[in-house]
Amino acid sequence: MDRLRDKVVIVTGAGSGIGRAAAELMGREGAGVLVADHDADAARAVAGGIGDGGGRAVPYTVDVTDEESVAAMVETAVGEYGRLDALCNHVGGTDPRKDLDLLRLDMAEFDRAVDLNVRSTLAGTRHALPHLIRAGGGSIVNTASVAGLLGDSLQISYGAVKAAVISVTRYVAVQYGPRGVRCNAVAPGAVMTPALRDNLPPEVIERLEGHNALPYLGTPQDIGNVMLFLASDESRYLTGQVIVVDGGMTCRSPAAADRGGPPSPAG
Ligand SMILES: NC(=O)c1ccc[n+]([C@@H]2O[C@H](COP(=O)([O-])OP(=O)(O)OC[C@H]3O[C@@H](n4cnc5c(N)ncnc54)[C@H](O)[C@@H]3O)[C@@H](O)[C@H]2O)c1
DSSP states (O other), X not given: OOTTTTOEEEEETTTSHHHHHHHHHHHHTTOEEEEEESOHHHHHHHHXXXXXXXXXXXXXXXXXXXXXXXXXXXXXXXXXXXXXXXXXXXXXXXXXXXXXXXXXXXXXXXXXXXXXXXXXXXXXXXXXXXXXXXXTOEEEEEEOOGGGTSOOSSOHHHHHHHHHHHHHHHHHHHHHGGGTEEEEEEXXXXXXXXXXHHHSOHHHHHHHHHHSSSSSOBOHHHHHHHHHHHHSGGGTTOOSOEEEESTTTTTSOTTSXXXXXXXXXXX
């Protein structure tokens, strides 16, 4: 229960889904958590839950597309807890109704996606770095996606901005590794969050599951556990990496037979 003892972390997008799971897991492991989200009620509820469980958490209302708001978020964490050890730049995504193939792409949605996914990550990292360095180094955990590693028939903006998040991760790792700061990304595959469940019909969810090597979809906790590991000193020799957490979706050859279990032993 002490994997993040004495550490202070900020998780953006912590009001729901994966970010919520990460914040709760980190709170349970002893961190002081700034639960940062656009949705003030959600942030309050998650922070309250962590507190009820005996952890330390403070809610914070942030808009990660507004650099002043991001700067104030970092200062609040340091003001509350006196230091900063990890920042999870988790907010991201695009609107699937506007993020289509290139010829049908809404360019305003592309610009919004850059702000929400990439600029937010740069801004959070810039404001956190001096505090992380002061604390003797620390960990930045960015949320990418397998979409940033592959091509797809839709959501070209999403793929492009998540690829940019991966690139930023490597540059920050190289530029600030000498000061003791680590920077890694998680690249989730399909994860059963409220957003996924509410936006996709059951047959599409079933199809997504069918692409995995494992016979199930991930939960927010599956990704949150990897974020916890990356925030902790257990990953102290790990930087500039993209950890793919996708149930084996991207390891499968397209030529692999449909899942049906391993062949029976001969005889
Ligand atoms: N769910 C998946 O299958 C999946 C897969 C790959 C990557 N991801 C990535 O995970 C991240 C979030 O996904 P999730 O499933 O946890 O989503 P979610 O919709 O459950 O939660 C997102 C949270 O971010 C908050 N938010 C939205 N805009 C904000 C803003 N401008 N400032 C501050 N907070 C804001 C929302 O209020 C919400 O609480 C994204 O970066 C997404 O691309 C998700």
